[in-house]
Amino acid sequence: xxLPLFVIVPLATAFLVALFADKIKHLGDVLTTLAAAFLxxxxxxxxxxxxxxxxxxxxMGGWPPPVGICLVGDGLSVFMLVIVNLIAFLAMxxxxxxxxxxxxxxxxxALFMLMLTGMAGVIVSGDLFNLYIFLEIASVAGxxxxxxxxxAQELEAAFRYAIMGAVASLFILLGVxxxxxxxxxxxxxxxxxxxxxxxxxxxxxxxxxxFLAGFGLKAALVPxxxxxxxxxxxAPAPISAMLSGVFIKTIGIYAMxxxxxxxxxxxxxxxxxxxxxxxxxxxxxxxxxxxxxxxxRLLAYHSISQIGYIVLGIGLGTPLGVLGGLFHLFNxxxxxxxxxxxxxxxxxxxGTRNLKEMSGLREKMPVTAGTSFVASMSxxxxxxxxxxxxxxxxxxACIQKGCIWYAFAAVxxxxxxxxxxxxxxxxxxxxxxxxxxxxxxxxxLFMKFSMVVLAVICVLAGLLLLPPFKFFLNDAARxxxxxxxxxxxxxxATLK
Amino acid sequence: xxxxxxxxxLIVKTVTRLTVGLILIYGIYIMLRGRTGPxxxxxxxxxxxLSFIHLVLAYxxxxxxxxxxxxxxxxxxxxxxxxxxxxxxxxxxxRLIGPFAFSAWLTPLCELAIALISGMGFLVIFLVLVILAExxxx
Numbered sequence: 001x002x003l004p005l006f007v008i009v010p011l012a013t014a015f016l017v018a019l020f021a022d023k024i025k026h027l028g029d030v031l032t033t034l035a036a037a038f039l040x041x042x043x044x045x046x047x048x049x050x051x052x053x054x055x056x057x058x059x060m061g062g063w064p065p066p067v068g069i070c071l072v073g074d075g076l077s078v079f080m081l082v083i084v085n086l087i088a089f090l091a092m093x094x095x096x097x098x099x100x101x102x103x104x105x106x107x108x109x110a111l112f113m114l115m116l117t118g119m120a121g122v123i124v125s126g127d128l129f130n131l132y133i134f135l136e137i138a139s140v141a142g143x144x145x146x147x148x149x150x151x152a153q154e155l156e157a158a159f160r161y162a163i164m165g166a167v168a169s170l171f172i173l174l175g176v177x178x179x180x181x182x183x184x185x186x187x188x189x190x191x192x193x194x195x196x197x198x199x200x201x202x203x204x205x206x207x208x209x210x211f212l213a214g215f216g217l218k219a220a221l222v223p224x225x226x227x228x229x230x231x232x233x234x235a236p237a238p239i240s241a242m243l244s245g246v247f248i249k250t251i252g253i254y255a256m257x258x259x260x261x262x263x264x265x266x267x268x269x270x271x272x273x274x275x276x277x278x279x280x281x282x283x284x285x286x287x288x289x290x291x292x293x294x295x296x297r298l299l300a301y302h303s304i305s306q307i308g309y310i311v312l313g314i315g316l317g318t319p320l321g322v323l324g325g326l327f328h329l330f331n332x333x334x335x336x337x338x339x340x341x342x343x344x345x346x347x348x349x350x351g352t353r354n355l356k357e358m359s360g361l362r363e364k365m366p367v368t369a370g371t372s373f374v375a376s377m378s379x380x381x382x383x384x385x386x387x388x389x390x391x392x393x394x395x396x397a398c399i400q401k402g403c404i405w406y407a408f409a410a411v412x413x414x415x416x417x418x419x420x421x422x423x424x425x426x427x428x429x430x431x432x433x434x435x436x437x438x439x440x441x442x443x444x445l446f447m448k449f450s451m452v453v454l455a456v457i458c459v460l461a462g463l464l465l466l467p468p469f470k471f472f473l474n475d476a477a478r479x480x481x482x483x484x485x486x487x488x489x490x491x492x493a494t495l496k
Numbered sequence: 497x498x499x500x501x502x503x504x505x506l507i508v509k510t511v512t513r514l515t516v517g518l519i520l521i522y523g524i525y526i527m528l529r530g531r532t533g534p535x536x537x538x539x540x541x542x543x544x545x546l547s548f549i550h551l552v553l554a555y556x557x558x559x560x561x562x563x564x565x566x567x568x569x570x571x572x573x574x575x576x577x578x579x580x581x582x583x584x585x586x587x588x589x590x591r592l593i594g595p596f597a598f599s600a601w602l603t604p605l606c607e608l609a610i611a612l613i614s615g616m617g618f619l620v621i622f623l624v625l626v627i628l629a630e631x632x633x634x
Binding site for chain 2 (some may be wrong): 008010014015019060061062
């Protein structure tokens with residue numbers, strides 16, 4: 001019965017922080033960091049437990065699935081849980097120092113934990129309506145966190161994000177309502193069984209389009225990406241890291257692929273839509289990123305582009321493609337969080353995000369410069385960093401399936417990414433130090449620690465492809481490839 | 497009638513004074529009735545919050561802020577959340593009490609928690625908006 005804890009612990013922490021952290025100094029920092037560390041440990045334990053015993057199911061109040069609400073932990077869920085909790089823990093450690101730039105730190109802690117609750121809920125939920133509820137919890141906390149600085153620009157970005165998010169949520173809610181009226185059940189496993197017995201009608205096609213629009217908006221796939229650069233660059237750095245690193249993947253990509261692959265059963269038509277969207281996102285966003293001079297906006301555009309890689313990989317639908325897509329999802333959350341934390345560190349010490357104003361920061365901020373170099377090389381796909389392996393797998397999978405042009409587009413995207421990050425390195429960290437920055441200092445301990453840990457993961461994550469750790473990725477990919485067998489896996493696990 | 501007094505006219509104030517207690521009690525009644533009949537925590541909580549909002553409209557916000565302010569409201573709302581979470585955890589932990597232990601006496605507790613969350617949340621949002629509007633005017 002460890003699955004409910006992923007929702008209960010952050011939720012209880014959010015409430016406790018909101019009650020007491022205003023009155024007792026440092027309570028918020030200590031409580032939230034401990035909770036995040038506990039959740040990270042628990043998710044690693046869950047990953048090993050699922051690797052050994054198969055699917056975990058927790059029934060609320062003891063009622064079995066079609067009647068009661070259940071939480072499901074399979075390979076894909078624990079894979080996402082580990083990513084989310086890893087990034088959340090490091091972002092939380094980072095914000096111990098970083099959030100001193102802002103007032104009302106306890107509100108940040110409470111909202112952060114609510115966002116974590118929502119994301120964990122989306123991941124472990126075995127019930128479509130609960131998935132929607134948790135998605136809304138995470139989104140609303142996300143809107144508030146984007147507006148956290150309460151400057152005019154941040155409020156505008158948050159307002160635009162809230163409008164787009166609300167439109168996306170309404171698409172999803174309409175889809176859920178139609179599915180409920182069509183199948184008379186909300187439980188994901190049961191719904192998959194009911195849909196398997198019905199003839200394929202227009203309802204499912206229509207609902208698929210609604211979900212594609214809704215989750216596509218949440219994941220910022222290209223035609224619906226306009227809100228992301230503003231929202232992700234306006235948030236405080238740890239929140240940008242969370243939003244870009246795990247948020248859009250959890251409530252966009254994860255929810256979408258879970259429903260398309262495991263509930264509807266994937267068809268070639270969906271796959272080709274996903275692939276086209278992926279390639280378009282990959283190329284358009286990276287071209288847009290080339291012209292950016294605001295460091296965080298540039299990173300935000302690259303998030304859209306890398307989401308394109310993930311969607312392309314998963315959209316291939318072959319074992320190798322899905323594996324590559326999921327591995328890139330893991331890698332992207334690590335290096336993109338690291339890059340956002342780096343930009344936050346520069347902002348913390350130097351006080352600017354404009355690339356033209358920085359120069360030669362390498363001398364004064366060696367840790368930030370070093371970790372940022374690792375992350376830039378990872379995102380550009382330079383061996384031996386983790387981004388190289390996942391991009392290689394995606395490109396190989398494209399060729400294996402015979403989609404040469406998609407592989408070509410992926411290579412072009414990667415080269416343009418390299419160009420853009422060479423620019424970042426040149427303007428921000430190399431070159432001569434400007435005189436006015438003669439007395440800047442490296443960032444405090446906790447910020448350095450989070451960045452170094454993420455950089456180490458960037459270097460070592462390629463090892464996940466080796467046999468002792470391979471189960472972690474393979475289990476996740478297997479859940480997607482098994483398609484509608486999800487239902488029987490969940491229902492068998494309930495009987496245990 | 498005194499001039500420059502905050503709030504509305506004497507008629508509204510008198511009617512409010514007579515009805516506000518009834519509204520509050522009606523809210524509590526709806527909240528507790530949810531266990532067996534139509535009603536429940538959400539509706540009850542909103543009606544309780546409406547009784548306070550009624551006071552704000554008739555008497556001005558100072559009168560109400562003496563009884564309940566933002567911090568207290570937030571405190572109550574958040575404790576409502578914690579109570580609900582505690583009940584959920586309690587009923588779902590097999591080791592403590594067995595699987596089907598959601599007994600009837602827990603329902604009013606849930607209703608109370610929901611009433612606190614919804615009602616106090618509603619009230620706090622209203623108060624924040626009133627205070628912000630006042631700041632803008634200054």
